[in-house]
Amino acid sequence: MPLGNDTLAKLREIVGADHVLTTKEDLIPYSFDGTAALQQMPGAVAFAGTTEQVAAILKLANQHKLPVVTRGSGTGLSGGSLPVNDGLVLCLVKMDKVLELDRANLTMLVEAGVTTLTISDAASAAGLFYPPDPGSMKISTIGGNVAENSGGLRGLKYGITRNYVMGLEVVLPEGEICWMGNKCVKDVAGYSLRDLFIGSEGTLGVITKVLLRLIPKPQAKKTMVATYAAMDQAAQTVSDIIAAQIIPCTLEFLDRTTIRCVEDFAKVGLPLDCEALLLMETDGHPAAVAEEAAKMEELARQNGAKEVRVAKDDVEANKLATARRSAFSALARVAPTTILEDATVPRSELAKMIRFVDTVGKKYNLKVGTFGHMGDGNLHPTFLTDERNKEEMHRVEEAFQEIFDEAIRLGGTITGEHGIGLAKKGILPKFAGDAQMRVLRALRRTMDPNGILNPGKMFE
Amino acid sequence: MPSHQSHLKNLDYSVVQQCMHCGLCLPTCPTYDATKLERNSPRGRIALMRAIADDRLEVTRTFGDEMYFCLGCLACMTACPAGVNYAELFEHARAEVEEQRLLDSPKRRLIRWFTVKWLFMDLRRLLLVGRAMRLYQQMGFQTLLRRSGVLKLLPKRLQELEAMTPDIPKEFSAEMIPPVTRAVGERKYRVAVLTGCAQDLIFSEINRDTVEVLAHNGCEVITPPEQQCCGSLHAHNGELGLATELARQNIDQFPPEQFDAIISNAGGCGSHLKHYSKLLADDPRYCERAELWDRKLKDVHEWLAQIGVKAPARDGQPPLKVTYHESCHLSHGQKVVTQPRQILKLIPNLTLVELPEANWCCGSAGIYNLVQPEMAGQLLDRKLKHIRSTGATIVANGNSGCLLQLINGVRQAGLPVRVAHPMTLLAEAYRRSAAPN
Numbered sequence: 001m002p003l004g005n006d007t008l009a010k011l012r013e014i015v016g017a018d019h020v021l022t023t024k025e026d027l028i029p030y031s032f033d034g035t036a037a038l039q040q041m042p043g044a045v046a047f048a049g050t051t052e053q054v055a056a057i058l059k060l061a062n063q064h065k066l067p068v069v070t071r072g073s074g075t076g077l078s079g080g081s082l083p084v085n086d087g088l089v090l091c092l093v094k095m096d097k098v099l100e101l102d103r104a105n106l107t108m109l110v111e112a113g114v115t116t117l118t119i120s121d122a123a124s125a126a127g128l129f130y131p132p133d134p135g136s137m138k139i140s141t142i143g144g145n146v147a148e149n150s151g152g153l154r155g156l157k158y159g160i161t162r163n164y165v166m167g168l169e170v171v172l173p174e175g176e177i178c179w180m181g182n183k184c185v186k187d188v189a190g191y192s193l194r195d196l197f198i199g200s201e202g203t204l205g206v207i208t209k210v211l212l213r214l215i216p217k218p219q220a221k222k223t224m225v226a227t228y229a230a231m232d233q234a235a236q237t238v239s240d241i242i243a244a245q246i247i248p249c250t251l252e253f254l255d256r257t258t259i260r261c262v263e264d265f266a267k268v269g270l271p272l273d274c275e276a277l278l279l280m281e282t283d284g285h286p287a288a289v290a291e292e293a294a295k296m297e298e299l300a301r302q303n304g305a306k307e308v309r310v311a312k313d314d315v316e317a318n319k320l321a322t323a324r325r326s327a328f329s330a331l332a333r334v335a336p337t338t339i340l341e342d343a344t345v346p347r348s349e350l351a352k353m354i355r356f357v358d359t360v361g362k363k364y365n366l367k368v369g370t371f372g373h374m375g376d377g378n379l380h381p382t383f384l385t386d387e388r389n390k391e392e393m394h395r396v397e398e399a400f401q402e403i404f405d406e407a408i409r410l411g412g413t414i415t416g417e418h419g420i421g422l423a424k425k426g427i428l429p430k431f432a433g434d435a436q437m438r439v440l441r442a443l444r445r446t447m448d449p450n451g452i453l454n455p456g457k458m459f460e
Numbered sequence: 461m462p463s464h465q466s467h468l469k470n471l472d473y474s475v476v477q478q479c480m481h482c483g484l485c486l487p488t489c490p491t492y493d494a495t496k497l498e499r500n501s502p503r504g505r506i507a508l509m510r511a512i513a514d515d516r517l518e519v520t521r522t523f524g525d526e527m528y529f530c531l532g533c534l535a536c537m538t539a540c541p542a543g544v545n546y547a548e549l550f551e552h553a554r555a556e557v558e559e560q561r562l563l564d565s566p567k568r569r570l571i572r573w574f575t576v577k578w579l580f581m582d583l584r585r586l587l588l589v590g591r592a593m594r595l596y597q598q599m600g601f602q603t604l605l606r607r608s609g610v611l612k613l614l615p616k617r618l619q620e621l622e623a624m625t626p627d628i629p630k631e632f633s634a635e636m637i638p639p640v641t642r643a644v645g646e647r648k649y650r651v652a653v654l655t656g657c658a659q660d661l662i663f664s665e666i667n668r669d670t671v672e673v674l675a676h677n678g679c680e681v682i683t684p685p686e687q688q689c690c691g692s693l694h695a696h697n698g699e700l701g702l703a704t705e706l707a708r709q710n711i712d713q714f715p716p717e718q719f720d721a722i723i724s725n726a727g728g729c730g731s732h733l734k735h736y737s738k739l740l741a742d743d744p745r746y747c748e749r750a751e752l753w754d755r756k757l758k759d760v761h762e763w764l765a766q767i768g769v770k771a772p773a774r775d776g777q778p779p780l781k782v783t784y785h786e787s788c789h790l791s792h793g794q795k796v797v798t799q800p801r802q803i804l805k806l807i808p809n810l811t812l813v814e815l816p817e818a819n820w821c822c823g824s825a826g827i828y829n830l831v832q833p834e835m836a837g838q839l840l841d842r843k844l845k846h847i848r849s850t851g852a853t854i855v856a857n858g859n860s861g862c863l864l865q866l867i868n869g870v871r872q873a874g875l876p877v878r879v880a881h882p883m884t885l886l887a888e889a890y891r892r893s894a895a896p897n
């Protein structure tokens with residue numbers, strides 16, 4: 001049901017009139033997220049300031065069967081926070097307090113709207129480390145990170161968001177407030193519901209607080225950039241590094257098109273005359289770092305690296321990582337619409353997958369820029385196109401279909417970190433299979449009997 | 461359908477479409493930071509502009525207000541990996557708002573007519589007003605009036621404005637600087653210095669210092685006495701036609717072929733001056749020269765760093781702690797970031813302490829502090845807090861609008877901090893080293 005005036009009045013009562021937006025000019029900026037070519041106008045946007053307000057809003061929504069889409073910073077790449085037409089957007093960016101940093105237990109308790117960068121900085125200021133660092137970290141919210149189970153540049157060694165969530169405060173779809181998890185390293189009481197919410201894409205409840213695990217800050221790190229005349233050489237370097245039993249914290253890859261765009265923006269002195277670039281970082285005990293870095297450099301050279309540049313200090317290392325984080329947005333310099341893919345394969349199949357993407361791009365005559373987390377097999381081939389060119393958009397879709405099929409054939413997945421949302425809803429059933437789909441549906445119906453949370457997303 | 465031309469619809473669609481809504485600009489936008497509303501963010505504003513270009517939204521009053529709530533600080537352009545030309549979008553959006561007279565009110569019309577259309581269209585008028593203000597201050601009227609309490613009768617906004625009226629210097633540039641200044645030593649370059657309009661009125665010493673510094677570095681400096689405004693005020697306030705007219709006049713007055721460089725010492729002006737070719741792209745008589753003009757146009761710090769600026773000799777001055785506030789249009793608009801710092805570090809007795817959030821807008825933003833006092837005040841407080849935290853006794857900055865804002869800020873806060881242009885500090889150091897010890 002669309003939003004009526006009485007519902008709006010009640011919303012204003014709950015959060016205050018200043019925190020409810022209804023004019024067209026206020027709503028248009030919430031009609032999309034970070035995903036290309038998706039747009040839908042909400043009926044209203046409400047900002048919650050407390051868990052209790054979230055609970056009251058969900059109760060109200062249940063009464064009126066009003067669709068609610070939870071939103072963090074709207075950087076999602078699968079359409080997860082795209083509004084439902086005329087529905088409510090519940091935005092959590094004003095719940096942005098760091099509530100506690102517990103040095104004895106190495107945990108941090110934050111509200112869901114805190115940005116990833118704030119968390120990372122707060123941990124660092126206390127001499128601790130919060131590793132997950134999605135490319136969007138300076139603006140993405142922890143609520144969004146948990147809901148998408150986001151990865152980042154350090155996934156290879158440190159894992160993803162899931163590995164750092166110890167507890168969650170969640171408002172269930174019918175308005176009940178529920179804590180799951182705690183500060184204990186061990187806890188096997190009942191099903192791990194907390195884990196169910198990680199990656200739930202706003203369909204099972206609204207996350208309002210997150211208890212995070214922190215780790216000691218590595219004492220040393222070394223960052224390097226290796227450049228190659230051929231993609232295969234970069235892929236082989238990655239395989240060799242892992243075969244040598246080194247797990248660096250970062251093994252990121254950029255192809256020629258991406259390198260040019262990134263350099264054009266970040267001006268960090270990346271060489272423009274190469275086909276592939278690897279950004280490598282190792283961290284830990286200074287002695288181990290020195291040894292691993294030397295070995296990685298040697299392997300890079302053995303595989304034909306044209307140049308291996310070692311960052312001289314933290315400032316340069318950070319610049320290189322920041323440049324890499326800008327890759328996706330920087331690709332938009334070349335074309336009006338950038339559609340990126342998130343297919344992921346086991347590490348051992350990576351070189352094959354890269355070659356396949358290349359062939360598919362040529363077959364459908366599409367411009368592609370590829371970058372990604374090479375160490376964990378998570379590639380982001382990005383099609384550089386124009387959404388107004390219907391014919392080309394059709395070719396993009398066909399190309400994607402082939403890429404998904406190949407990823408599945410190689411034992412991979414249709415999305416490594418961006419989620420299903422709307423973008424991959426159509427292919428989830430085929431990938432997940434009947435049994436999984438049945439359980440997924442049953443779970444969701446049980447949790448959200450009125451189907452108010454993010455309806456139409458992930459699966460029907 | 462309205463009969464006028466739509467600036468946003470006529471704009472090359474690729475400029476409007478360039479934003480891929482990744483949100484990476486949000487944390488650097490001062491207005492978004494203050495409100496956390498997407499509408500007040502670059503991504504949100506661009507979405508509104510695009511909605512207009514796509515006929516999904518009319519140009520409404522709310523849209524107009526939003527375009528004037530934006531500071532035009534261009535921090536979003538530095539942050540944007542996708543290369544969105546926000547400056548261009550923003551100017552066209554404001555032009556659209558002006559064309560439709562959406563924000564029209566007698567008071568606004570008067571202010572805009574007086575500043576944008578009359579005062580800043582002709583330097584002579586500006587100087588005339590400046591002379592009147594100088595007289596007003598010199599003859600003690602200002603002190604008298606301020607003391608008398610008569611000013612309290614004015615509406616609050618006007619009172620605040622009166623308190624902000626800058627101190628008008630004793631002499632204007634033309635009275636201090638000869639039209640041609642010979643290079644000290646061998647002449648290596650011939651440059652022109654744009655003495656600006658507001659700059660000339662309020663900070664003529666900075667112009668003199670700039671000329672002196674350039675001469676000291678082997679430049680013969682040309683500064684014609686009667687110059688025009690660069691047009692940035694007009695372009696940023698939706699008067700692209702007037703801005704184009706001023707661009708032509710400036711190119712005529714400073715034929716770019718005749719100089720090695722045309723120098724600006726105000727970040728805000730320079731940022732606009734470097735893009736005359738965009739304004740004149742459709743003018744066959746001017747387009748080529750405008751391109752040459754853009755290439756020759758240099759911020760003074762940029763130029764000095766390029767030609768290799770001379771370090772002043774050591775002198776017996778006590779050590780000074782200086783911090784540097786980046787003007788938005790110098791850093792985000794022109795990407796001149798390291799050069800002013802390099803130059804400051806050359807001054808022997810000076811230590812440069814980094815200002816936290818050095819490139820965050822101070823709230824001056826052209827005439828923003830006049831029209832959006834609340835937001836401007838918040839930004840100024842934030843800036844002053846950081847300045848205080850550095851413990852510096854001098855804050856250096858390369859743009860007249862910011863200098864004014866900071867001078868007013870430190871005065872009101874009672875901070876014992878001097879506000880100065882890097883050229884002034886450098887000129888002083890040269891003078892000290894030239895003076896016999």
Ligand SMILES: Cc1cc2nc3c(=O)[nH]c(=O)nc-3n(C[C@H](O)[C@H](O)[C@H](O)COP(=O)(O)OP(=O)(O)OC[C@H]3O[C@@H](n4cnc5c(N)ncnc54)[C@H](O)[C@@H]3O)c2cc1C
Pocket residue numbers: 033034069070071072073074075076077079080081092112133134135136139140141142143144145146147148149150151152153201202203205206207208325328329417418454481482483484
């Ligand atoms: C330039 C760029 C780089 C990126 N790099 C990476 C990367 O390296 N790795 C990666 O994994 N992702 C990446 N992303 C994707 C995206 O940033 C992440 O998915 C991020 O976690 C989304 O956070 P958000 O706050 O913007 O969430 P939103 O986009 O607002 O929401 C995402 C989903 O989470 C739900 N949600 C949000 N908050 C809550 C909450 N409090 N409770 C319940 N559900 C909620 C929404 O309903 C939606 O389904 C990138 C995106 C961009 C634009």
Ligand code: SF4
Pocket residue numbers: 329478479480481482483484485486502503506536539540541542543544
């Ligand atoms: S302006 Fe640039 S940084 Fe901001 S959302 Fe658009 S593309 Fe991203």
Ligand code: SF4
Pocket residue numbers: 488489490491492500501502505529530531532533534535536537546
């Ligand atoms: S110009 Fe400044 S205030 Fe305006 S959108 Fe960009 S960052 Fe925000």
